[in-house]
Amino acid sequence: MAKTSIINKIYNAGPVILLYYLCISEVDTNLEKTFEIFTLNFQIILIYFWVLKRPEIMANGHIFLAGLINDVVMGFPLGISSLSYLIIIFVGTYVRNKSVNTTIASDWFTFFMAMIFSNLLFFSLLNNFSDLSFPISKIGYNMFFTVFMFPIFWLLFNLYQATFVGGRDA
Template identity: 55%
Template sequence: MRFLFKNFRISVLNSVPLILLYYLSISEIDTQFSNMFEILSFNLQIIIIYYWMLKDENVIGPGHIFLAGIINDVVTGFPIGLSAITYLIVSFVANYVKNVTVNFSLFTDWFTFLLAIFFSNLCFMVFIQNFTDLQFSYSDIFYNSFFTFIFFPFFWTIFNLYKNVMRLKND
């Protein structure tokens, strides 16, 4: 019984980033603070996906990322598949970086995260501009990407601490 409970606790602990990703996608709770500061908004989903794909891909798999993207599209009103594409592009960059990098540090992760944001936004804008009638403010996209990039080290530190807790519990 104790063994079963321990296993359950560990699996819940390992699933927290995934639960957070789904919750952010499905809920109206998001990281948009326009009421307090008009331009402040950032995309926590992208930070979660990038960090966990880079550090431990078993925590958040591509299938879950795809599903979270589809859910996010339904909730936010984008054409279905658009967020899934941008999230999977971020996963792709994280996978690529993982394949070609030997030493990981906050600064290498932070720098390469910029590439992930760039490519995901590029895809987002190409799809939106060429295939839909929706209009977007470039400045909003820029501010969102900028703050996502700026907040990365903060969440990187939190996730690193959490990862250590996960490792300790798993051992």
């Protein structure tokens, strides 16, 4: 019984561990080396899905901390990724509060909205308060591929949830 409980805890911690690992390690989801324009913000997909489906396993504090770590590793001003992730949480929680039953299409659309708000804040803060400049085309590619890949990860995370975590939808 105790063993099952520990295994369940590990499964439940999977998404948070993955989030921390993606933020702190060199592993990234930018396949620019093989396909020049393919860049993906995987952290945002991960956060949005789990905030929408099982917010209790993706605590706000962990997401905030992961954002700070991401800023340090990437060289952004501290707190900017956290703010961007918190906007994602906010939209995700709002959608969860407002909806009874969700489909892949509704999640996809609301994810697009969440990413627009989040990226708008992220890039406008960087543009106005730091010396860093970014190619607009890269931002566009990044947003496009992140939205484009969302359904694939939605299905994968749903599979993970059904197999290891247990379903309890909004």
